[in-house]
Amino acid sequence: MQRLKTRAQFQAVLAGKTVARTPHFALHRAALDVLPVPPKTTATSAPPPTEPESTRPQALFGVQDVWVGAMAPKRWAKRAVTRNAIKRQIYQVVQAFEPRFPQAAHVVRLRSTFDRKVFVSATSEPLKLAVRTELEQLFGMAVTKVGSAP
Template sequence: MQRLKSRPQFQAVLAGSILARTPHFVLHRAPLHASRAEPAQTLFAVDDVWLGAMVPKRWARRAVTRNTIKRQVYTVSQEFESSLAHAAHVVRLRSGFDRQHFVSATSDALKAAVRGELQQLFARAAPAPEPLAGGRS
């Protein structure tokens, strides 16, 4: 799995389609080889799964919280790497976690809530399993 690093890479993916949503996160995807493939090929040189995480300061004020959420994104995404298409993906935090429930910036409760929601997000993005061929005789 490759990580998105540059602003143009993130912008290209955010201009793509929305693949899945949860109450706090949204998963964006853009194909690596668009019909006008030249700009996309220069942004994504390797044909692999690309992933980036966006955690705006607006929704997670403390840097330690933003870093914790990003670590959870990258850890959970490794579990679902085989089910993700060879495309560029961005997980974006779209609303904040309630500070009344998660007082500590890196509490185990916050990590568990983030992890659970990210697992839902990636499960929704995974393609439906193919039905078995030749089921009836």
């Protein structure tokens, strides 16, 4: 499993298809945009490049693998400790589902807030359990869609 790191990677995946939704999360998926790597050549066999290195097209995703990113906006999780706890849960749960995911880029996005009156502590066990349960439901829906696709 590879993690998404750049803004361009996240934007490319968010522009893709939403494959599953739960009350608090959405899962976006996009096919990998991998450019073929040119074969290694010696200095005498290939002419020097005519354009600078920075103007060549770059692949957003360097390898064919399952790519995952997590988004927990401040709008829906005000405290940093809550956002970080949710992201950690996302990455832990996705590891269990990774073998069943297609080789594509995925973003799990928090799309609504967890009620602070119900979950008082940002790292409470009830919040962790609620997040984990909903993420398992989200990934379960996404995996069944992949398995039922023709």
